[in-house]
Amino acid sequence: MFAQMRMAIHNAAHALPMTKSELYFYASIVIFVVLWCRMRWQYRQFYQLADKLKGPPSYPLKGSIFDLSTTPEKIMYNFKESAEKYNYEPVKLWVGPFLFVGVYKPEDVQIVLNSSKALEKGMIYHIIRHAVGEGVFTAPIGKWKKHRRVIASIFSSKFLDQLYPIFNENNKKLVENISKHVGETEPFDIWDYIISCNLNNVSQAAMGYNLNDKRTLSEFVLAMKKVSELSKCIVKPWLYIDQIFAVHTYLTGLNVYMSQLNRVSLQIIRDKKLEFKSIKSQQSTVKSDEVVPEEKKNSTKVFLDKLLKLNDEGADFTDEDLKDEVITMTVAGSDTSAISECFCILLLAMHQDIQDKVYDEIYSVLGDSDREVIPEDIFRFKYLEMVLKESLRLFPPGAIFSRKINENVKLTNFELPKGSNVFVSPYVTHRCPQLYPNPDTFNPENFSAENEANRHKFSFLAFSGGPRGCLGVKYAMISMKLMMVAVLRRYIVHTDCKLSEIEMQIDLLAKKADGYPITIRPRERKQDR
Numbered sequence: 001m002f003a004q005m006r007m008a009i010h011n012a013a014h015a016l017p018m019t020k021s022e023l024y025f026y027a028s029i030v031i032f033v034v035l036w037c038r039m040r041w042q043y044r045q046f047y048q049l050a051d052k053l054k055g056p057p058s059y060p061l062k063g064s065i066f067d068l069s070t071t072p073e074k075i076m077y078n079f080k081e082s083a084e085k086y087n088y089e090p091v092k093l094w095v096g097p098f099l100f101v102g103v104y105k106p107e108d109v110q111i112v113l114n115s116s117k118a119l120e121k122g123m124i125y126h127i128i129r130h131a132v133g134e135g136v137f138t139a140p141i142g143k144w145k146k147h148r149r150v151i152a153s154i155f156s157s158k159f160l161d162q163l164y165p166i167f168n169e170n171n172k173k174l175v176e177n178i179s180k181h182v183g184e185t186e187p188f189d190i191w192d193y194i195i196s197c198n199l200n201n202v203s204q205a206a207m208g209y210n211l212n213d214k215r216t217l218s219e220f221v222l223a224m225k226k227v228s229e230l231s232k233c234i235v236k237p238w239l240y241i242d243q244i245f246a247v248h249t250y251l252t253g254l255n256v257y258m259s260q261l262n263r264v265s266l267q268i269i270r271d272k273k274l275e276f277k278s279i280k281s282q283q284s285t286v287k288s289d290e291v292v293p294e295e296k297k298n299s300t301k302v303f304l305d306k307l308l309k310l311n312d313e314g315a316d317f318t319d320e321d322l323k324d325e326v327i328t329m330t331v332a333g334s335d336t337s338a339i340s341e342c343f344c345i346l347l348l349a350m351h352q353d354i355q356d357k358v359y360d361e362i363y364s365v366l367g368d369s370d371r372e373v374i375p376e377d378i379f380r381f382k383y384l385e386m387v388l389k390e391s392l393r394l395f396p397p398g399a400i401f402s403r404k405i406n407e408n409v410k411l412t413n414f415e416l417p418k419g420s421n422v423f424v425s426p427y428v429t430h431r432c433p434q435l436y437p438n439p440d441t442f443n444p445e446n447f448s449a450e451n452e453a454n455r456h457k458f459s460f461l462a463f464s465g466g467p468r469g470c471l472g473v474k475y476a477m478i479s480m481k482l483m484m485v486a487v488l489r490r491y492i493v494h495t496d497c498k499l500s501e502i503e504m505q506i507d508l509l510a511k512k513a514d515g516y517p518i519t520i521r522p523r524e525r526k527q528d529r
């Protein structure tokens, strides 16, 4: 066909008063227009629906004049501005031939997140898949359905209750570790202390290992820290092409850490499997009237133990599946919680009156005792829960997430066409003044029982929602409460940081760009105040 075209152009060049290159140029334009018209016709339903959506003007090839070449944080503010401009109705955005739609109104977000037609993760997860494999966070729908059901059954209250000693122990170490900063006038960044504590929590809860105990585990953490740098790649669209991505990871050395993460996780799983087998064979030899030692009966059953047991009962996870799920839990459960805890501490350091109120509640639950928090206490920290939620409202670590639309989805006023990608942005929805008056201020009363009851359920999206919402929400709330109690029971925190001056660094997660600087003083017991 191309030979015929070349011949036609050659003949035409002789017949018409034009050079060959001019003819090639005009022929390319004609071909482009024909292909473009064909595509518009083939996908006419898609374009008809897209045309009804509002958004900044767009041009063929280039897409919308929405500055995507700017910094990620500016993109976030652009989303917020455009949501305000279009009154929180869906906003379309063309990136080349791809249609993205920002959905912000709680009523619309609810429809999207609850829809069986929007369960597939959006394009931006392609890169994350290189890091965490196909765990429940990134898995395609078929695999996700099967794995989510099994994993959700693990996160029961009984499972979470036995994690309290792990959290309490690691918090104790955290409080000791930061004690060297007591009395210093120069602020220190609390991030490194908190992320280490969380990594310890999550690696013990997921795999049953303390990071300080095993050499393989420190290799695992180093690899994980490095691989999590991949999240910076999601704002670089050219890296979505697998070949370019492979070159990038080779040149940056990330490929070494990616294979290290896989190798170490598989090793951990093989060790655990052997342990599981030996326990099982021991159990089968124990006679029914033999007494099982108390410490064995009460030993903590971590995520991987539970998964191996369910697998033994027919869950059918391969070693590769187990590895992906363990990495997913570790990645999903560490940075997210650490960012939330750091922001919460920083916001309390800025608002001494609110910090006092949180401490009063801690005192009312635990009094003067040094006892550790137990599961029965957790629901009594009501004000602390309001504070944590308000902190997550202002600074949701997952500031934006995305879904692919597999069939047309009707929203309240518009319809999302099949094939588009949807953005849900907790950051934008949480700062909508119709939902939260004075949205840029820190006001835990936003989460009083009354205010929560008067607001749409999907106004708070820090943990997403619907069938693909966060699996670790209960784990996260417990571990965050326990950490806040441990820190605030021992210290008063201060900072010179101002809420209005906070600058964000946004990739897969949104954290503060320049750390979380605080100073600490020992807290006097209530009766001494």
Ligand code: HEM
Residues within 6 Å of the ligand: 136, 137, 138, 148, 328, 329, 332, 333, 334, 336, 337, 340, 396, 397, 398, 401, 402, 461, 462, 463, 464, 467, 468, 469, 470, 471, 472, 473, 475, 476
């Ligand atoms: C404050 C802490 C946390 C926040 C703010 C948070 C937030 C979120 C959000 C927004 C999503 C949905 C993301 C999307 O659709 O792309 C999500 C999913 C998920 N989270 Fe969390 N998360 C937190 C802690 C945790 C913890 C501690 C764990 C596990 C121990 C966890 C496990 C997961 C998993 C497995 C998913 C994927 C669920 C699915 O696709 O079915 N998260 N989380």
